[in-house]
Amino acid sequence: MADIASPTRGVTCAATLERREEASPGVFILEFRLDGGPPVAQPVPGQFYQFNCGGGREHMLPRPLSVHGVTRWDDEVAVLKFLVESVGWGTERLCSLEDGDEVGLLGPLGRGFSLAEDGKALLVAGGMGIAPLFFLASEMDRGDKEYDLLAGFRSAGQFYRPLSGLKGGVDVYTDDGSLGNRGMVSGGADGRLEGVVYNAVYTCGPQAMMTVVAGISEEAGVPCQVSLASRMGCGIGACRSCVIEGRGAENLCVCSDGPVFESYKVAWTGAGDIE
Amino acid sequence: MELAVEVAGVKLANPVILASGTAGYGIELSSLVDLSRVGALVLKSVTLEPRKGNPEPRVWETAAGMLNSIGLENVGVQALIADIIPALEGLGTPVFASIAGDTVRSYARLAARIQGAGGVDALEVNVSCPNVEKGGIQFGVDPGATSAIVMSVKENCDLPVFVKLTAAVADISRIAVAAQKAGADGLTLINTIPGLAIDPATRTPRLGGVIGGLSGPAIKPVALKAIWECYEATGLPIIGGGGICDTGDVLEFLIAGASAVSVGTALFRDPGRVLDIIDELPGAIERAGARSAGELTGTLTETSR
Numbered sequence: 001m002a003d004i005a006s007p008t009r010g011v012t013c014a015a016t017l018e019r020r021e022e023a024s025p026g027v028f029i030l031e032f033r034l035d036g037g038p039p040v041a042q043p044v045p046g047q048f049y050q051f052n053c054g055g056g057r058e059h060m061l062p063r064p065l066s067v068h069g070v071t072r073w074d075d076e077v078a079v080l081k082f083l084v085e086s087v088g089w090g091t092e093r094l095c096s097l098e099d100g101d102e103v104g105l106l107g108p109l110g111r112g113f114s115l116a117e118d119g120k121a122l123l124v125a126g127g128m129g130i131a132p133l134f135f136l137a138s139e140m141d142r143g144d145k146e147y148d149l150l151a152g153f154r155s156a157g158q159f160y161r162p163l164s165g166l167k168g169g170v171d172v173y174t175d176d177g178s179l180g181n182r183g184m185v186s187g188g189a190d191g192r193l194e195g196v197v198y199n200a201v202y203t204c205g206p207q208a209m210m211t212v213v214a215g216i217s218e219e220a221g222v223p224c225q226v227s228l229a230s231r232m233g234c235g236i237g238a239c240r241s242c243v244i245e246g247r248g249a250e251n252l253c254v255c256s257d258g259p260v261f262e263s264y265k266v267a268w269t270g271a272g273d274i275e
Numbered sequence: 276m277e278l279a280v281e282v283a284g285v286k287l288a289n290p291v292i293l294a295s296g297t298a299g300y301g302i303e304l305s306s307l308v309d310l311s312r313v314g315a316l317v318l319k320s321v322t323l324e325p326r327k328g329n330p331e332p333r334v335w336e337t338a339a340g341m342l343n344s345i346g347l348e349n350v351g352v353q354a355l356i357a358d359i360i361p362a363l364e365g366l367g368t369p370v371f372a373s374i375a376g377d378t379v380r381s382y383a384r385l386a387a388r389i390q391g392a393g394g395v396d397a398l399e400v401n402v403s404c405p406n407v408e409k410g411g412i413q414f415g416v417d418p419g420a421t422s423a424i425v426m427s428v429k430e431n432c433d434l435p436v437f438v439k440l441t442a443a444v445a446d447i448s449r450i451a452v453a454a455q456k457a458g459a460d461g462l463t464l465i466n467t468i469p470g471l472a473i474d475p476a477t478r479t480p481r482l483g484g485v486i487g488g489l490s491g492p493a494i495k496p497v498a499l500k501a502i503w504e505c506y507e508a509t510g511l512p513i514i515g516g517g518g519i520c521d522t523g524d525v526l527e528f529l530i531a532g533a534s535a536v537s538v539g540t541a542l543f544r545d546p547g548r549v550l551d552i553i554d555e556l557p558g559a560i561e562r563a564g565a566r567s568a569g570e571l572t573g574t575l576t577e578t579s580r
Binding site for chain 1: 307336
C-alpha cells in the first residue's frame with residue numbers, strides 16, 4: 001500500500017461562496033470558488049482547510065474543515081465543497097454566508113487518505129464523518145474502485161441524501177432505527193469484516209466509533225485509516241495544540257502528521273473526538 | 276522611512292518579530308511566510324530534555340483571544356542544536372532561541388549548550404510559562420529566582436539575554452529591575468496570562484491541563500501597562516507583544532516603550548498577517564508624525580486629551 005498521502009504546502013487565499021444548500025437541519029453544503037484561480041495543490045480526501053471566518057478581534061482562531069468535494073478544478077477555476085454543521089460561532093457564521101460573501105482559506109493542509117491499489121474497501125462514517133468519506137467515495141467512483149460505505153446518523157432526519165448517487169454499496173444505520181438498520185455503524189462494520197474480504201478500511205466519525213472500527217479492523221487483519229479531529233490552533237504543526245498520543249507514546253500532531261493516520265499508529269487512549 | 280531597529284546589539288531590519296511558541300521552530304511556517312522579511316524569529320522554548328507537554332485539548336478560543344495549555348512540548352535542546360538551528364542557517368533574519376528550565380542550574384546548562392553550538396543571535400529566557408508544574412511562572416513572580424536565573428545564564432553565555440516576564444504579578448517593574456540588576460540585556464513582555472475556561476454542561480475545564488495561558492487582543496491593555504512600567508523603571512530594550520493584530524497596535528506598543536514587537540496569536544488565523552503589518556508600518560509611522568520606528572519608543576505623554 002502507498003504511504004498515506006503526503007501533506008501538501010497549503011497556501012492562503014480568499015474564497016467566495018458560490019452555493020449554499022441545507023443538506024439536513026443545521027447541516028449545509030457550502031461551495032467556495034478560490035479567488036485567483038486554482039493554486040498548485042488540489043486537495044485529496046481527508047485533507048482540510050483553515051477558514052478565516054472574519055471574526056475581527058473577537059474570534060481569533062481559524063476553523064478547520066475537511067474537504068467534502070472538488071466541484072471544479074481546471075486551469076481557470078477552482079471550486080471546493082465543504083459539509084458544515086452549525087455548532088458554534090464559526091460554523092454558524094459560515095452556514096449563514098450569502099452567495100458572493102468572502103472568507104479566507106489556508107490549505108490544503110495535512111495528510112489525506114491514500115487509496116489501496118486494488119481490491120474492495122470498506123468506508124465507515126459516523127455523523128459528520130461523512131464529509132471526507134463522501135469525498136473519498138466520489139473519488140473511488142471516478143477511479144472505478146470497489147467499495148461499500150456504511151453511514152451512521154442519529155435518525156432519518158440527518159440522512160445525507162447525495163449518498164444515494166454513489167456507485168458503491170451504501171448501508172445506512174440510525175440510532176433510532178428510523179432509517180436503514182437500527183444501531184451503531186461500528187456494529188455493522190463488525191459484521192461486514194467477518195463476511196466480506198476487504199483490503200482496506202477508511203473511517204471518520206466520533207472517537208468511540210473510530211476506536212471500535214480500528215479495533216475490529218486490526219482483529220480482522222485489514223489495514224485501517226482513520227481521520228481524526230482535535231482542537232486545533234495553527235493547522236500547520238507549529239503550535240502543537242492538536243496532539244494525540246501515538247502507539248509509541250509519542251505525540252502526533254493531528255493537523256500536520258494527520259488528520260488521516262494508519263490506525264495502528266494511534267494509541268486510542270486520548271485521541272480527539274468530533275463534536 | 277527607517278524601520279530598522281537595534282535591540283541590545285541585535286540589528287533588526289524591522290521591529291516586527293514572530294513570538295515564541297506560535298511560530299514553532301520557524302520551519303513549519305517557512306512555506307507560508309517569507310521569514311527573511313520578519314524582524315526576527317523567536318523559536319519555541321526548549322528544555323534540557325524533550326517534553327511531551329500537557330493533555331489534550333490544549334487550546335480553547337475565548338472572547339478576543341485564546342487559552343493554550345501546550346505545557347512546553349518541545350524537542351529538547353539537543354535536537355534544537357543538532358537539527359533545527361542548522362536548518363535555519365541562512366534564514367536572513369536574526370534567530371532568538373528561547374529556554375525554559377525547572378531549576379536555576381538547568382537554565383545555566385541550556386544557555387551554555389546554545390552558546391557552545393552557535394547559530395543564534397540572542398537568547399530569550401522564559402521564566403513565565405503558566406503551563407508547567409515546576410518552574411515557569413513560579414520563577415517569574417519571584418524577583419530573587421528571576422535574578423538567580425538571569426545571573427546564571429549571563430555567566431554561561433555571551434549572547435544578548437532577553438528575559439520574558441509574566442504580567443500576573445502585583446508589580447512587574449520589581450521583577451524587571453531584578454532582571455536588569457542581574458545583567459539582563461532586554462525584556463520580552465508579556466507572556467500569556469493564566470486563565471480558566473469551563474464547560475458548564477459537564478462542569479469540567481475546557482483544557483486538558485485545566486488552566487491555560489490567555490493570549491490575543493484580550494490581554495493587550497495588560498501588556499501595554501507592563502511595558503510602560505518596565506520601560507520607565509529600567510530603560511531596557513523591550514520586545515513587546517500581546518494581541519497585536521495591526522499597525523495601530525504596533526504603534527501603541529512602541530509608544531508604551533517597546534523597541535520591537537512580537538506577533539503571535541494573530542498568525543493562527545492568517546500567517547501572512549505579520550508581513551501585512553510590516554508592509555503597512557512605514558505609512559502608519561509616518562501618519563503618527565515620526566520618521567522612524569525607533570523615534571516612537573517610550574514617547575507616551577502622561578496627560579490625557
